[in-house]
Amino acid sequence: MKTTRNTTAKTAVTEILSKSKTALSHSEIYKLTADLCNRVTIYRILDRLVNDDIVHKIVDLDGTVKYAKCHHSHPVTIHNHAHFSCENCHEITCLESVKPSYIIPHNYKVTDINFTLSGLCPNCLNSNI
Amino acid sequence: MKTTRNTTAKTAVTEILSKSKTALSHSEIYKLTADLCNRVTIYRILDRLVNDDIVHKIVDLDGTVKYAKCHHSHPVTIHNHAHFSCENCHEITCLESVKPSYIIPHNYKVTDINFTLSGLCPNCLNSNI
DNA sequence: ATAAGTATCGCAACTATGTTGCAATAATAT
DNA sequence: ATATTATTGCAACATAGTTGCGATACTTAT
Ligand SMILES: [Zn+2]
Ligand SMILES: [Zn+2]
Ligand SMILES: [Zn+2]
Ligand SMILES: [Zn+2]
Numbered sequence A, B: 001m002k003t004t005r006n007t008t009a010k011t012a013v014t015e016i017l018s019k020s021k022t023a024l025s026h027s028e029i030y031k032l033t034a035d036l037c038n039r040v041t042i043y044r045i046l047d048r049l050v051n052d053d054i055v056h057k058i059v060d061l062d063g064t065v066k067y068a069k070c071h072h073s074h075p076v077t078i079h080n081h082a083h084f085s086c087e088n089c090h091e092i093t094c095l096e097s098v099k100p101s102y103i104i105p106h107n108y109k110v111t112d113i114n115f116t117l118s119g120l121c122p123n124c125l126n127s128n129i
Numbered sequence C: 001a002t003a004a005g006t007a008t009c010g011c012a013a014c015t016a017t018g019t020t021g022c023a024a025t026a027a028t029a030t
Numbered sequence D: 001a002t003a004t005t006a007t008t009g010c011a012a013c014a015t016a017g018t019t020g021c022g023a024t025a026c027t028t029a030t
Helices: A008-019 A026-033 A039-051 A122-126 B008-019 B026-033 B039-051 B122-126
Strands: A055-059 A065-069 A082-086 A092-095 A109-120 B055-059 B065-069 B082-086 B092-095 B109-120
Touching: A008 A026, A008 A039, A008 A065, A026 A039, A026 A065, A039 A055, A039 A065, A055 A109, A065 A092, B008 B026, B008 B039, B008 B065, B026 B039, B026 B065, B039 B055, B039 B065, B055 B109, B065 B092
Parallel strands: A082 A109, B082 B109
Antiparallel strands: A055 A065, A082 A092, A109 B109, B055 B065, B082 B092
């Protein structure tokens, strides 16, 4: 079986995501690592972290992909909490407590969910843009 | 005011989306138009159709962007019906009747929603892959 | 501590997707 | 038929993500 290894780069990426209050894109993470490793390595690390259920992938309404640290105790069947994407500051945050309820359509087998709300976050709403 | 014009290319794209049972990506639409117009033109037409609320944009769990004809009578405040993305055949379909209910988080202003379910569609589920 | 096995990495090259500026074209109203 | 201007084509660019392969370095076992 393939065993997973801890490397400097992997640790750094995990740290960055742990400390971030918002979800980060590949390029944002790459910049934050500041030449620690190659661009491709970040892609591969993120893939592994997602597979290991340490990080989850979030897709914005426009197709932008971001990543956030999981806050659940390891293996979870489905990531169904909502995410909020601000049209103004473009930050994406996990809304861990917001979960959609819906009627599962007959004959469909659901194994994953993406539920993203878009609009104005509290910060930008107060700034009265 | 900017008035909108009906062109051959725009009509073709609208036709293609009207006839399709599943949502289509830019490149799929481009191939179906078969050299009718430039690649860039398709992007611009899709933008206009989305703005005019004739077509809506759907983002898959992996960030793939697709487009589907709207089935509502013109202006609608928010596209909140669910979409289903099949992991096997990669088709995305509108589930017009499935709408998520959720608790609107305090202090957030929601203006748009993306709710996509992923898994196996009825066809692929029966094929017992 | 050393060596073997292999997960991970760097690099280069590539594909896919989406955007922009500008001159040419064509839809629409008068 | 003419004027106005929305739309298009093209070329060039930007960003995102992938792949193959030889080199590197983490882990485990001796
Ligand atoms: Zn904001
Ligand atoms: Zn989250
Ligand atoms: Zn299917
Ligand atoms: Zn739809």
